[in-house]
Amino acid sequence: MPPTTTYFDQLRQAGYYNQRMSRHEFWTFTLVNAMLTYLVHGIPVLNAAAFLVFLVLTGFAMCQRLNDAEISRKWLIMLFLPYVNVIGLFWLLIYMCQPSYPATNDHGPCRV
Template sequence: MNWYFAVIRKYAQFQGRSRRKEFWFFTLINACISLACSLVDTTLQLPTVMEGYGVLGALYAAFAFIPTVAVTVRRLHDQDRTGWWALIMLIPIVGILVLLYFMVQNSTEGSNRFGRNPKQNDNSTLSV
């Protein structure tokens, strides 16, 4: 959960770099929370805001949108790519696959134009 809260603490920080571990643990926990919200919405038969989203799920999606975009941009920065590459996901199927490929790639060694390598900076003991 520490990786999730690390991203939430940087709620709208688009500068800097994020490690693969930070991105993927945030994504995993975000998906689990979204699933839990969906189950609660379904179980309590809460009204739907739009097709497929209950009230709780829609509120969580609104809360998590900015941190998700921010960590994606920082992850792209970690590979010395501009955050504008995130817009490639707007291209159906191919764009999402390209962005997924970018997200699994290793970071650039050392410093790049977006800052120092977070693997080299990370002296904290964040654990899962």
């Protein structure tokens, strides 16, 4: 599946944090978000707005990815704690690389 198709499919499902997102979908979505943020970096008005939009979209994508790996979303709270967020970011990076939970869980069937 082309990256643009994956990205637009995930944009349509962005507000639903109670779904699943496979590892491929998550990293494609994150990479396209990073490229778009870099493209609007030079435009001051779009820079702040795009940063906030992409931050919220990445938060929803991280929730969906944790749902897919059958890991509690409570791990995202570590990003907001001072001095702990560096360690939390490291652990979340490891969790984002975990394979999908192969069976159906509370958030739907496996989409791999």
